[in-house]
Amino acid sequence: MATAASPLGTVPPVLPATDVVIQTVDLWKIYQMGTEQVAALRGVSIEIKRNEYVAIMGPSGSGKSTLMNLIGCLDSPTKGQYWLNHQQVSELDDDALAHIRNHEIGFVFQTFNLLARATALHNVELPLIYAGVESAQRSARALEALKKVDLVDRKDHRPNELSGGQRQRVAIARALINNPSILLADEPTGNLDSTTSNEIMGLMDRLWSQGNTVVLVTHEPDIAEYAHRVIFIRDGQVARDEPTARGRKARV
Amino acid sequence: MATSLGENLTLAYDTVRSHKLRSALTILGVFVGTVTLMAIGSILTGMNKTVVDQLESFGTNTVFVYKFAPGIHIGRLTREERLRKPLSDADIAAVRSECGACTAISAQVMAAGNFGPPGANSANARSKSHEVDGLTFSGTEPNFPEATNQAVAEGRYFTEAENDHRENVIVVGHSVSDALFPTQDPIGQTFTISGTTFRLIGVFALRKSAGASTQDLSARIPYHTFEKLFPASQEHSIEALARPGMLTIAQDQIRVALRRSRRDKWNAPDSFGMATAESIIGQFHDITGQVALVIVAIASIGMLIGGVGVMNIMLVSVTERTREIGIRKAIGARRADITQQFLAEAVFLTGIGGILGIIGGWLISELIKFAIPSLPSSVPLWAVGMGFGISVAIGVFFGLFPAMKAAKLDPVDALRYE
Numbered sequence: 021m022a023t024a025a026s027p028l029g030t031v032p033p034v035l036p037a038t039d040v041v042i043q044t045v046d047l048w049k050i051y052q053m054g055t056e057q058v059a060a061l062r063g064v065s066i067e068i069k070r071n072e073y074v075a076i077m078g079p080s081g082s083g084k085s086t087l088m089n090l091i092g093c094l095d096s097p098t099k100g101q102y103w104l105n106h107q108q109v110s111e112l113d114d115d116a117l118a119h120i121r122n123h124e125i126g127f128v129f130q131t132f133n134l135l136a137r138a139t140a141l142h143n144v145e146l147p148l149i150y151a152g153v154e155s156a157q158r159s160a161r162a163l164e165a166l167k168k169v170d171l172v173d174r175k176d177h178r179p180n181e182l183s184g185g186q187r188q189r190v191a192i193a194r195a196l197i198n199n200p201s202i203l204l205a206d207e208p209t210g211n212l213d214s215t216t217s218n219e220i221m222g223l224m225d226r227l228w229s230q231g232n233t234v235v236l237v238t239h240e241p242d243i244a245e246y247a248h249r250v251i252f253i254r255d256g257q258v259a260r261d262e263p264t265a266r267g268r269k270a271r272v
Numbered sequence: 273m274a275t276s277l278g279e280n281l282t283l284a285y286d287t288v289r290s291h292k293l294r295s296a297l298t299i300l301g302v303f304v305g306t307v308t309l310m311a312i313g314s315i316l317t318g319m320n321k322t323v324v325d326q327l328e329s330f331g332t333n334t335v336f337v338y339k340f341a342p343g344i345h346i347g348r349l350t351r352e353e354r355l356r357k358p359l360s361d362a363d364i365a366a367v368r369s370e371c372g373a374c375t376a377i378s379a380q381v382m383a384a385g386n387f388g389p390p391g392a393n394s395a396n397a398r399s400k401s402h403e404v405d406g407l408t409f410s411g412t413e414p415n416f417p418e419a420t421n422q423a424v425a426e427g428r429y430f431t432e433a434e435n436d437h438r439e440n441v442i443v444v445g446h447s448v449s450d451a452l453f454p455t456q457d458p459i460g461q462t463f464t465i466s467g468t469t470f471r472l473i474g475v476f477a478l479r480k481s482a483g484a485s486t487q488d489l490s491a492r493i494p495y496h497t498f499e500k501l502f503p504a505s506q507e508h509s510i511e512a513l514a515r516p517g518m519l520t521i522a523q524d525q526i527r528v529a530l531r532r533s534r535r536d537k538w539n540a541p542d543s544f545g546m547a548t549a550e551s552i553i554g555q556f557h558d559i560t561g562q563v564a565l566v567i568v569a570i571a572s573i574g575m576l577i578g579g580v581g582v583m584n585i586m587l588v589s590v591t592e593r594t595r596e597i598g599i600r601k602a603i604g605a606r607r608a609d610i611t612q613q614f615l616a617e618a619v620f621l622t623g624i625g626g627i628l629g630i631i632g633g634w635l636i637s638e639l640i641k642f643a644i645p646s647l648p649s650s651v652p653l654w655a656v657g658m659g660f661g662i663s664v665a666i667g668v669f670f671g672l673f674p675a676m677k678a679a680k681l682d683p684v685d686a687l688r689y690e
Contacts, residue, residue: 089684092602094601094602094683094684094687095682095683095684114606114607115606115607115608118601118604118605118606118607119604119606121601121602121603121604122603122604123604127602127603129687133595133598133599133602133687134599135596135599137286137290146600146603147603147604149279150600150603150604150605150606150609151604194603198604
């Protein structure tokens, strides 16, 4: 097993700069498959600054889902460090990670992952329940979040009474409700037609322009083009890390 | 705690509502267990009330003496008991002369085998047009009403003279006079028992006790009249009223008198039995207490089986909702939140089973009260508390494992679950 050097070189484990939201240092994830050890990530070191719009790309099996799970604090790395918003989260236990997920991360999934039996409003409220926010304040804030995605008139509808695009907007409202440090979207348009996809990506763009940090995981190049920077993952390592056409334009 | 109980109960309610049939089947065991507990509890309470009322109506200061221990017998008599002599006139005389703490002592005589549970070997009475069964028929002395705390409401009790002259006069309970002479004034009327004609001279006051009292179905004639009519009668008993506050002393005096007159050896037990209302009630409570314990044990087995059903369905529920658990964990639910959610669901299920069981048991109790007026069954508080308590405990106990299983799910795997 070859130890791969990061394209950025070996980053010393120092406290990240203030405008850095995500910093991973030589991140490894090794799965035990029977007697064999399979490394899904082999030393990934990346840095994402506040209010960046980053796409993570890679073919299936490249390790991008594993990376997303680590960034989203759904999983812990086997080796290496992960600093989220100046906090070393790679050493936290289950409940502390749950707290981080609740406060720092807004998930948007390919399959929306809404609770089927709950109304749109209740789905959006859900993170606030686990944050311990009072009932009255919860509805008010959830309504506010639904307003941001233009779905106030659908607040009492259940997911099966909503279109795909509307469901994803509910999921985005849910992701935003706790003012997270990052918005983590995993193939957000994977289950949507192209018109709706454009609509959702337009919404993501708007959220970015309002100051949110957006991390997009996708395998579709045209969706990645919405971002300003693309990180290519291949065989568990960062293959390329470069600005997109849009990012180059923005920089100029 | 992040999630409140109200939140979790709302969730539990939603889940139960969306799986009505499954939930109903799941709580069946707990429901039946609670109903059993409630029904048996209320029947026992009813029986208790009947027995206590009847015994207390005899007077709490009265000592009953019989050749066997009065009260409830379980099992066969011993050889010594079977060979016991009936209380003799000499025994009665001994009590009369030695019980200084007694104010009224009355001997009573019944036909053989007629001293026993209500209705056994009981007599039948006829007037010209009516008939009544199930009488407690005995010969007593003139101070019997005083000794047993009974009052004569109409007419009078018989006198010493009538006893001495073996007259065919009779005093009956309220139910008897009502049955034989529903439209006439009963005093002075005549009717027959076992072919002998009696003149009715008095009617006992109606008993306040719940249900049919044996005393309302009693027929009392003078002691000597009874002996003359039924010379073979050997079932004697003594009823003695103690002076206020001297019940124990009276019992001791009676015991001493009887042991001497019956020649009981110093190391032999009493060859007679003695009881007060209190001692019989105590005896009865012991028995119902033991029955209650057995019933609680049986109902608990039912509940336990119900609990296994609850665990089974909760495990199914956890598997079915793996994805939901994943979503909840992804947006910040901690282990405790998930545990509480599923525990609340299990407790909600069994709690509903318990509440429905309490309602069902109460309905059965009311039905029994309606169908059998002599059994004033009522749901005791301990059965309600225990029914609900055990139901909830079953929910906690059998819900904990599935809930912890749900809480331990890995969010990544749970989200990927199809």
